[in-house]
Amino acid sequence: MHSRPSKGRRRILALGTGAIAAGISAMSRKAFASAMPTTPRALAFDNLHTGEHVRAVYWAGGQYVPESLAEIDHVLRDFRTNQTKAIAPDLLDLLYTITGRLGTSQPIQLISGYRSPATNAQLHARSSEVAKHSLHMDGMAADIRIPGHDLMQLRDAAMSLRAGGVGFYPHSDFVHIDVGRVRHWTGI
Numbered sequence: 384m385h386s387r388p389s390k391g392r393r394r395i396l397a398l399g400t401g402a403i404a405a406g407i408s409a410m411s412r413k414a415f416a417s418a419m420p421t422t423p424r425a426l427a428f429d430n431l432h433t434g435e436h437v438r439a440v441y442w443a444g445g446q447y448v449p450e451s452l453a454e455i456d457h458v459l460r461d462f463r464t465n466q467t468k469a470i471a472p473d474l475l476d477l478l479y480t481i482t483g484r485l486g487t488s489q490p491i492q493l494i495s496g497y498r499s500p501a502t503n504a505q506l507h508a509r510s511s512e513v514a515k516h517s518l519h520m521d522g523m524a525a526d527i528r529i530p531g532h533d534l535m536q537l538r539d540a541a542m543s544l545r546a547g548g549v550g551f552y553p554h555s556d557f558v559h560i561d562v563g564r565v566r567h568w569t570g571i
Contacts, residue, residue: 421445423440423442423443423444424440424441424442424443424475424476424479425438425439425440425441425479426438426439426441426455426475426478426479426482426491427439427488427489427490427491428455428458428459428490428491428492428493429490429491429492429493430458430459430462430493430496431492431493431494432462432493432494433458433462435457435458436458436490437454437455437457437458438490439451439454439455441455441472441475442472442475442476447472452469452470452472452475455470455475456468456469456470456497456522458493458496459493459496459497459522459525460496460497461496461497461498461499461502463499463502463505464499464501464502466497466499467497468497468499468520468521468522469522470496470497470522470525471521471522471523471562473523473546473547473562474522474523474524474525474547474560474561474562477541477544477546477547477560477562478491478525478527478560480544480546481537481540481541481544481560482529484540484543484544485529485532485536485537485540487529487531487532489529489530489531489532490530491525491527491528491529492527492528492529492530493525493526493527494526494527494528494557495519495524495525495526495557496519496522496524496525496526497519497520497522498517498519498520499520500520503515503516503517503519503520512552512570512571518548518561518562518563523547523561523562523563524548524559524560524561524562524563525559525560525561526552526557526558526559526560527557527558527560528556528557528558534551534552534553534556534557534558535551535553537558538551538558538567541558541560542567545565546562546565547560547561547562547563547564547565548560548561548563548564548565548566548567548568549561549566549567549568550567550568550569550570551567551568551569551570552569552570552571553569554571555570555571
C-alpha cells in the first residue's frame with residue numbers, strides 16, 4: 384500500500400519538477416540556437432496597428448546587427464504608449480526558423496509585440512487571457528499571423544520546434560509565440 388506524500392513533500396516534488404522543466408527548456412533553447420544557420424538572417428514585419436513595415440537582415444557575419452535590431456524594436460513597440468524595448472534575439476531566431484519551416488518570405492503580421500507594464504495591466508484587467516506578467520513585457524513574445532498560412536499551420540510549425548510557448552487563438556485570428564518555457568494552450 385502506498386501512502387500519499389505530505390503537502391510539504393508534494394510541494395518539494397513540484398518545485399523539483401519545475402526546476403527540471405526549466406533546465407530542459409534552457410537546454411532546448413541552447414540546442415535550438417546552436418542549430419541556427421550561419422547565413423544571414425532576415426525578417427519582415429507588418430505592424431497591423433501602425434501600418435509600419437520593416438524588412439531587415441538582423442544577423443550577419445556571425446553577430447546580430449544593432450541597427451536592424453533597433454528598427455525591429457521600433458516596429459514591434461507598444462503602439463498604445465509608443466514605448467520600445469529590446470526584442471529578445473531568441474524570439475527573432477524562433478520567428479526566423481518558423482518562417483523557414485513554413486517556406487515563406489511573406490512579412491509577419493504583428494498584432495502585439497512589446498507591451499509596456501501599463502498596457503499589459505490594462506489588457507489584463509479586461510481579459511483573463513492576458514497574463515499578469517506577460518512575456519510581451521520582456522520583449523520575449525509576439526502575437527502574429529502569416530499571410531498564406533492558416534493559423535493551424537503556424538501553430539504546428541511553432542510547436543514542432545519546442546522552443547517556447549505557443550498560444551492558439553483562432554477566434555482572435557493570431558498565434559502567440561514566446562521564448563519562455565515550452566508549453567501550449569488554446570485561447571479565445
